[in-house]
Amino acid sequence: MCSGLHASTGVVVESSSDSVVDRVYEQLKAMAVSYEFKPGERLNEGDIAKRLGVSRTPLREALNRLKTEGFLRFAPGKGFFCRELDAHEIFDLYELRKALEVSAARLAIGRAKDADIDALIAFLDRTGPDPGERSAVELVELDEAFHEGLMAMSDNAEMLRVLRNVNARIRFVRWIDMDRINRSKTQAEHRAVLTSLKARDEAACIELLEKHIDRRLDQITAAIKEGYAQIYMLAKRPLAV
Template sequence: MAETSSDSIVEVVYEKLKLMSVNYEFKPGERLNEGVLAKALGVSRTPLREALTRLFSEGLLLFVPGKGFFCRKLDVTEVFSLYEMRKIIEVEALRISLDRAKDEDIDALLAFLDRTGPEPGDRSVDELVKLDETFHESLMAMSGNAEMLRVLQNINARIRFVRWIDIEGCDRSASQQDHRDVLLGLKARDADACIPVLARHINRRLDQISAALKEGYAQIYMTAGVA
């Protein structure tokens, strides 16, 4: 087996830990044991710490000097703020896309909606969330602003657990119709036909987020109890 560069090792460890963090395989507020993690992942402490530091810088872990790294808590205010930021950057990117989006890219995303269908079928919640993220990130990519897209991808990772809860209780058919209406309004270059739809589609009230987080805590600890 060819030797793996240190950067590659850090990237592999980062991706594994990111998935564990996003999925809340660590309990909210739990301190991460670096020795146990290094052994489980088959790496030394150096690449592990580099990966943990990167996740902390992206808001996916917490760090307390002298104590170490911790799993994020499911914080209502933080999640609400992330949804507010998501709404702001997606709506603004759509405004930019009214001038920059290419018709062929809009048609390609409409075809994506046709292929994935309005009904969930036998897809898992994880698959449905990934499809939804693909739509929103592809829509934002039409703005041509890579920095805004990078911010959205970070937000999506940080709210993914909440979105799993959210998507379980949503009407996917209505959600997909919103997606289609946004694209048709964008293709017509009609701001009034697409921007309000996207803003409403993303918007979440504080009480909705609070309810989703309560359900999230229940799922985390129920799963832990069954294991």
């Protein structure tokens, strides 16, 4: 990373090229997560660079980062492609998510502070069991916030980093799946997990969490079919800038 020393403050600041790459990365990641590029679609780098107002160099850096993180795929001699909505890949990611969260919960049994557990319970109280007028996108954001808050109590920053990557890669399917989920039941399960965590009942906490996260392959396949229908029934959307 290139950096420099600010003349007047003495503070080390990132170079402008770093900030450009970060901005392009975040924009492209949002497009990839929401499938603004259709599954399997080849990305036109020249068109994207023009739309985002950047040169090819920061664009290519951002694309390579997204490829490494699993949001795009690359074919030598052909370029970058939007990843497919693949049921087996999503199923594998759900298994990874469950393994991560269960491992984190085991750590949290011994590490979580009662005050942090109470704060997450208060978060459930504030957001409530009623979905209200919230969109699926907003509901998934609340659900991710709960699970990341639970993960944070493991006091393992690397596990939390991996969970955030997994959450982003399954987010589109979760938006679709959210319409099938009973939020009152989900919130009750969240509360039960926290109650068992506060009681330091590892067996109950793990059992509740595993049951809560589990998704069968047929459930994922059905959500993906609906996702494809939504992607291709919508009029072609312009790239967000």
